[in-house]
Amino acid sequence: MIDAAFHAPEPGVILEVERLTMRFGGLVAVDDVGFRAREREITAIIGPNGAGKTTVFNCLTGFYKPTIGRLAFSHSGQVFLLERMEGFRIAQRARVARTFQNIRLFPKMTVLENLMVAQHNVLMRASGFTVLGLVGWPAFRAAERAALDRARYWLDRVGITDKADGEAGALPYGDQRRLEIARAMCTDPAMLCLDEPAAGLNPRESAGLNALLRFIRDEHKVAVLLIEHDMSVVMEISDHVVVLDYGRKIADGAPEAVRADPAVIRAYLGEEEDDALPPEVAADLGRTN
Amino acid sequence: MATRASDAIRARANGLAGLAATPAGEAAITAAAVGILTLPLLGFDLVDIPGGVTLSFRPWLVLWAMAATFAGRLGMVYWRRRGAASFAAVFPTLPAARAATRLTPAVGPALIVAAVAIPFITDQYWLGNASNVLIYVMLGWGLNIVVGLAGLLDLGYVAFYAVGAYSFALVAQHFDLGFWECLPLAGALAALFGILLGFPVLRLRGDYLAIVTLGFGEIIRIVLLNWRDFTGGPNGVSGIPRPGFIGHPFQAEAGEDGVSPFHEFVAPIAEPIWALFGAEWEFDPIHRRVWLYYIILVLALLTNWFTLRIRRLPIGRAWEALREDEIACRSLGINPTNTKLSAFALGAMFAGFAGSFFATRQGFISPESFTFIESAVILAIVVLGGMGSQIGVVVAAAFLILIPEIGRDFAQFRMLFFGAAMVLVMIWRPQGLVSHREPSIRLGKAP
Numbered sequence: 001m002i003d004a005a006f007h008a009p010e011p012g013v014i015l016e017v018e019r020l021t022m023r024f025g026g027l028v029a030v031d032d033v034g035f036r037a038r039e040r041e042i043t044a045i046i047g048p049n050g051a052g053k054t055t056v057f058n059c060l061t062g063f064y065k066p067t068i069g070r071l072a073f074s075h076s077g078q079v080f081l082l083e084r085m086e087g088f089r090i091a092q093r094a095r096v097a098r099t100f101q102n103i104r105l106f107p108k109m110t111v112l113e114n115l116m117v118a119q120h121n122v123l124m125r126a127s128g129f130t131v132l133g134l135v136g137w138p139a140f141r142a143a144e145r146a147a148l149d150r151a152r153y154w155l156d157r158v159g160i161t162d163k164a165d166g167e168a169g170a171l172p173y174g175d176q177r178r179l180e181i182a183r184a185m186c187t188d189p190a191m192l193c194l195d196e197p198a199a200g201l202n203p204r205e206s207a208g209l210n211a212l213l214r215f216i217r218d219e220h221k222v223a224v225l226l227i228e229h230d231m232s233v234v235m236e237i238s239d240h241v242v243v244l245d246y247g248r249k250i251a252d253g254a255p256e257a258v259r260a261d262p263a264v265i266r267a268y269l270g271e272e273e274d275d276a277l278p279p280e281v282a283a284d285l286g287r288t289n
Numbered sequence: 290m291a292t293r294a295s296d297a298i299r300a301r302a303n304g305l306a307g308l309a310a311t312p313a314g315e316a317a318i319t320a321a322a323v324g325i326l327t328l329p330l331l332g333f334d335l336v337d338i339p340g341g342v343t344l345s346f347r348p349w350l351v352l353w354a355m356a357a358t359f360a361g362r363l364g365m366v367y368w369r370r371r372g373a374a375s376f377a378a379v380f381p382t383l384p385a386a387r388a389a390t391r392l393t394p395a396v397g398p399a400l401i402v403a404a405v406a407i408p409f410i411t412d413q414y415w416l417g418n419a420s421n422v423l424i425y426v427m428l429g430w431g432l433n434i435v436v437g438l439a440g441l442l443d444l445g446y447v448a449f450y451a452v453g454a455y456s457f458a459l460v461a462q463h464f465d466l467g468f469w470e471c472l473p474l475a476g477a478l479a480a481l482f483g484i485l486l487g488f489p490v491l492r493l494r495g496d497y498l499a500i501v502t503l504g505f506g507e508i509i510r511i512v513l514l515n516w517r518d519f520t521g522g523p524n525g526v527s528g529i530p531r532p533g534f535i536g537h538p539f540q541a542e543a544g545e546d547g548v549s550p551f552h553e554f555v556a557p558i559a560e561p562i563w564a565l566f567g568a569e570w571e572f573d574p575i576h577r578r579v580w581l582y583y584i585i586l587v588l589a590l591l592t593n594w595f596t597l598r599i600r601r602l603p604i605g606r607a608w609e610a611l612r613e614d615e616i617a618c619r620s621l622g623i624n625p626t627n628t629k630l631s632a633f634a635l636g637a638m639f640a641g642f643a644g645s646f647f648a649t650r651q652g653f654i655s656p657e658s659f660t661f662i663e664s665a666v667i668l669a670i671v672v673l674g675g676m677g678s679q680i681g682v683v684v685a686a687a688f689l690i691l692i693p694e695i696g697r698d699f700a701q702f703r704m705l706f707f708g709a710a711m712v713l714v715m716i717w718r719p720q721g722l723v724s725h726r727e728p729s730i731r732l733g734k735a736p
Binding site: 061062063087088089090091092097098100104105106107108109110112113116117118119120121123124127129130133134148151152155161164165183184187 | 595598599602603604606607609610613614616617618619620621622623624625631726728729730731732733
C-alpha cells in the first residue's frame with residue numbers, strides 16, 4: 001500500500017492500467033495499453049488470438065513483471081501498485097483472484113479441499129501458524145467451520161455440492177470450470193479475473209455462467225475482469241469492453257459502441273470490404289445483436 | 290556371391306525366427322542365451338588349494354540355470370497364450386493392502402497393540418530388528434511429509450538423520466547432557482539444516498531438485514568424514530550416553546553419583562509381578578533394549594500423530610496443493626517459499642529425532658552409517674508404501690528392512706532378493722502398496 005491521497009483514482013474505479021507495456025526480448029506482447037475497470041462492473045478484454053489479453057492478465061496477477069506501466073488497484077480506501085508486488089501477495093493483500101485458460105485445479109484433492117486451500121491465509125492465521133491448530137484450539141475450529149460454510153455456499157452456488165468429496169480432477173469439464181471460479185471466490189476477492197471462462201462450454205452451461213457472473217457482480221459487489229472469445233457472453237453481460245489487437249488497444253467503451261467500431265470489425269474480420277464477409281460470419285455478427 | 294551369402298544369412302535368421310515362434314523353440318533360445326551368459330559367471334569357481342588357488346569347472350550349475358530358464362520361459366509363453374492380459378492381472382491385488390485401505394481405522398490400533406506387545410513375545414534378536422524397523426518407519430513418515438505431501442523429491446534425506454545423530458553425540462560429549470535434553474536440540478538443528486537446504490532449491494522441482502538434494506546429502510557426509518577435529522572423521526564418535534529411565538541408568542550397580550539403577554528403582558512394582566509368574570526380578574541387559582524400543586515406538590507414533598494432524602491443518606493442505614500445482618497456489622495467495630521451507634524443516638526435524646535415537650542406541654556413530662543407500666532405502670519405503678500413505682510406510686519399512694534380515698542365510702544373494710522383491714512389488718502395485726488417499730476434510734459422512 002502506498003500514499004493513497006497521491007495515487008487515488010477517481011471514485012468507483014477499482015483498477016487503473018496506465019501505459020502497460022510487456023516485452024519478451026524483441027517481441028512486444030502488450031504495447032502501451034491503458035484502461036480502467038470500475039467497481040461492480042464486468043469489464044471484458046477481447047481481441048483476436050495473440051492480441052496480448054492473457055499477457056495483460058499475467059501482469060495484473062503478478063505472473064509477469066511489466067516492462068513499463070502502472071497498475072493501480074484501489075478498494076476500501078487503499079491503493080496497491082500491482083506491478084510492484086510479488087505474485088502471491090497480489091492475491092493475499094490486494095485481493096485479486098484469477099482463473100486460468102487451461103484450468104488449474106488441484107486434481108488429486110477433493111472438490112471441497114480445493115475450496116479450503118483457497119482460504120489458506122485466513123485459516124493459517126486462525127491456526128496460529130499451525131501451533132494452535134495442532135492442539136485443536138477452539139478459535140481455529142470456529143474459523144474452520146466458517147471456512148467450511150463459505151465453501152458449502154459456493155458449492156451450492158455453482159451446483160456441485162453432491163460432488164464435494166470426490167476428486168476435483170474427476171469432475172466433468174464444465175464443473176471444473178465452475179469449481180475454479182468458486183475457488184477464486186473463496187479467497188474473498190475484490191476483483192475476479194477470468195481467463196476465457198466460457199471456453200468449451202455448451203450454450204446451456206454458457207448461459208449458467210452468465211448468470212453466475214452477474215450474481216457475483218450484483219450480490220457480492222465484486223468487480224469482474226474477463227477475457228473472452230465467445231461474443232454472446234461478452235455482449236450479454238459486460239458493462240464495458242476493451243479491445244486489443246497486436247498488443248495495442250483499439251477500442252474501449254460500452255458493448256454496443258465497441259461492436260459498431262470499424263476498427264474492431266477490421267481486427268476481427270480483416271479489411272473492411274462488405275463483399276469479403278463470409279456469410280456465416282455475417283450471420284454470427286447479426287446473432288449477437 | 291554377396292546376395293547369395295546374405296540370402297543364406299536371412300534363411301538362417303528365418304529359421305531361427307521360425308524356431309522362436311514355437312514355444313519350445315523360444316524357451317530353448319532363451320535357455321541358450323542364459324547358458325552363454327552364466328557360463329563365465331556360474332561356470333567357474335576359484336578354489337583354495339594348498340599353495341594357491343585353482344579354477345574349478347562346475348557345468349551342472351550352468352545347466353541348472355538353463356533348465357530353470359527353459360521351464361520358466363515355457364511356462365510364460367503358455368500363460369500368455371491362455372490370454373492372461375498382463376503381469377498385474379496374474380496376481381490379484383494384495384488382499385492385505387486392500388483390507389488396510391478399507392479398514393484403516395482398525396488396522397492402526399491393531400498395529401500399535403502388536404508393536405507394544407513385541408518385547409514380551411520375541412527374543413533379543415527380533416527386538417533389535419523391530420526397533421530397526423521402527424527407526425525406518427519414523428524416517429519414512431518424516432520423509433513422507435517432504436515427498437508424499439509436499440511433492441519435493443528429496444534424495445539426501447539421510448543428511449538430516451546424520452545431523453541429528455552427530456548433534457546429539459557431540460553435544461552430549463562436550464556439554465555432558467543426556468538424551469532427553471539433546472533430543473529437542475537435535476531436532477531443531479536438523480530443521481535448521483532443512484531450511485538451509487531449502488533456500489537454494491526453492492525454484493527447483495522433480496529431477497533437478499533430486500540432484501541437488503543428493504549432492505547435499507553427500508556434502509554432509511563428506512564434511513563429517515573430513516572434519517576430523519570436530520567429528521572424529523572416519524573414526525566417528527563413541528561413548529555416546531545411553532538414556533536412563535527417568536534418570537535411572539540401566540546398569541547392575543549404582544553409579545558414583547549414587548542414583549539407583551533401573552532394576553532397583555522399579556523393583557517395588559516389578560518384583561511382585563514377576564513373582565506371580567514364578568520369576569525373579571533382577572538386573573538384565575535386555576531391559577535397556579526394551580526401554581529403547583519403547584522410546585523409538587513413542588517417537589515414531591509422535592511423528593505419525595503429527596503428520597495425520599497436520600494434514601488436516603491449512604499448512605498440510607497447502608503442501609498437497611503445492612504438490613499438485615504451484616502456479617494455482619500462487620494465484621490463491623499461498624506463499625510458496627514459506628510453505629516449501631516448512632515442509633523441509635519439519636521433515637528434517639523428524640529425521641533429526643530419529644538420528645539422535647540411532648546414536649544413543651548404537652552408542653557409536655560414524656559417517657559410514659549415513660551413506661546414500663540409506664536415503665535410497667528411506668525413499669524406497671515411501672514410494673513402495675504409496676506416497677502419502679501412513680500405513681503403507683509401515684508395511685514397506687517392515688518389508689524392506691526384514692527382507693535382507695531374513696535373506697541373511699543367502700549371504701551374497703540377499704541384495705539380489707531385495708532388488709527382485711522391489712521390482713516385483715512395483716510391477717504389481719505401481720502406485721505403492723497402499724495407494725488410497727483419505728480426504729483431509731469431508732462435507733458428507735465417510736463412506
